[in-house]
Amino acid sequence: MTVSGSGPSATPTVRDVAEHAGVSPMTVSRTLSGGKNVRAEVQEKVWAAVEELGYHRNENARSIRPGHSSGLIGVAITNLGNPYYGQFALGVEEVASLHGRRIMLGNTGEQLARESQLVSDFIGRQVEGLIVVPTGEGAEHLTPGRLGSVPLVLASRTVEGLDADTVLLDDINGAYEATKALIDGGHTRIGFLGNVLSVSTARRRYEGFVRALHEAGLEPDPALIRRGQQDVAAARRAMEELLGLDDPPTAIFSANNRNTIGALQAIGTRQKDGPAIPAPTLVGFDDVELADMLQVPLIIVSHDPRQLGAQAARMLFDRLDDPEMDESPRLVELPVTVGTLRG
Amino acid sequence: MTVSGSGPSATPTVRDVAEHAGVSPMTVSRTLSGGKNVRAEVQEKVWAAVEELGYHRNENARSIRPGHSSGLIGVAITNLGNPYYGQFALGVEEVASLHGRRIMLGNTGEQLARESQLVSDFIGRQVEGLIVVPTGEGAEHLTPGRLGSVPLVLASRTVEGLDADTVLLDDINGAYEATKALIDGGHTRIGFLGNVLSVSTARRRYEGFVRALHEAGLEPDPALIRRGQQDVAAARRAMEELLGLDDPPTAIFSANNRNTIGALQAIGTRQKDGPAIPAPTLVGFDDVELADMLQVPLIIVSHDPRQLGAQAARMLFDRLDDPEMDESPRLVELPVTVGTLRG
DNA sequence: GGCGGTACTGGTAACGATATCAGTGCACTT
């Protein structure tokens, strides 16, 4: 009595199928790979055995053979709970699916250590490529020495000291145009809400913000600048602080959708509870569902995160399909649209 | 001259590391698995070689060895673009991460064929378990015969004819309570917006809706029932139809967040363009970001999709950790909260 | 000196799938 009995609960292998169909494992393999050079009659027996045993080819075993690849793309994002990244992942998934690849998705929670661990694990699982929305604080785990020959595309954010294919939004111009719209509307006391400076989008959007101010002969007022809010709750508190100032800003630039939503909540509470102070005009980067329904002066710097994901995936597959292509990293900046004032 | 030259671009293997460190592959393997029974001095050499070559253990190769599992959980959801499912995936990911597993995420786009293909592929990649938000139209690809010994948890929706571990929301009571709130508010002409009937949540929420009507001696009015809207645009059109009726409903029950947003958009447009007709009271299943900021009468049937994902993952790991557990499928219904009327 | 134990190291054989090579049998040409 052998230990490797063909117990019904064990996952069936080619050998089991072969035995069941009365052929060799090779014939099973050939049948599953298209059936070239296998008699139709034999193929039928094989398929019947496959059906009966509930056999599935072991892709992991296949992938260790030379020349064969895993068909997996590793995707590391910072916060799946943000609808923005759900759309992003959808864009990646759609393009990957077109190329016959699956995605492995990991969430870093904005933590460098988890990002590093995730990337290492992805490579161990033989992903063919990586798409990473980096926390931005460290580059070492993403260097070519660590990744070997696995191509990498950075999305949405850059990493200091790392030269890799990157797809960004036109953060600077978007922030510039949006801030300019506020200035053109007569605002001079403009506040700023943004996330931590280690994130490149925060820096770039701040840069556009300041550029517009300077161009109008204005200086950013440190008292009106709040940076470092990574979630809605923190953003709300920061906005409440600004609203509570003796001389509050008449307009706010919010650098991402978490901050925009927090700011809107703060405004909402204040309008409900306090005296009828006119709400500050808000301009926010990133789309927000239902933003157009609000009774608040609001400009949205709009873009399509799904396209961002799709573009990142396309850049990755460019390299996968043509490994000989020019090695110098490419940078793509996707356009953004500055909405018109409402409310 | 051998073909398998240790070219620098090729992914390094244990053998390469072993050669580099002047030891056998076994010693490398032992070092990487904790270093038991390997001299500290030798371990250092091994780690140095690992570092220098940028070696990563091939998890796929490991996973084909007996007794070793892949550490992967397959997650199939219907629409990653819906923030609801981003939160859901986050909940799954967090719990999986606690158990040392990664998730493979696939998007079905509400298409049965893609769901079936996805599940088959997941099994081929040796996932240890499956979490599926089913389209609900077919059960065959999810039967034990097809899945072998891979445990399955259905989330959010059921599949007719399939008995599996399932975690749902308390759809029926949620819809019942919400509809009752409308009736208690004096409404008798209540419209219904929902997605296709093949989705079990649509059926269950409709059931709760009808139950509340019947209890109050009312009948659902076919002219006010719109079902089958799977996205925001379709929901908006359906709501516009209802608003355009000669005798429009004074209240609307919306069975999910896509329909709620579409309905809100229709209301918004009408308030902007048309005469100042009072907006119908809206009650919507699923949370919507910023819903509390709107100037529209709105009740939300609220719940936490992240918890739903976490619960699904926990139910899966219950089985993985204890394969001997009672085989009969478990059903969990998570509570929902009916918000108070605002606006 | 011999014995048993322990710490360390490496050779070998699998895991599941398949590329390669070596057939076998049959039809068809010359």
Add this chain to the structure above:
DNA sequence: AAGTGCACTGATATCGTTACCAGTACCGCC
């Protein structure tokens, strides 16, 4: 009749890894 080509099939070796077994060296103890 002999040769040629083709369609089909299977035995073998291999991918990267590690469990298992078989050492080897060295220690302490009688």
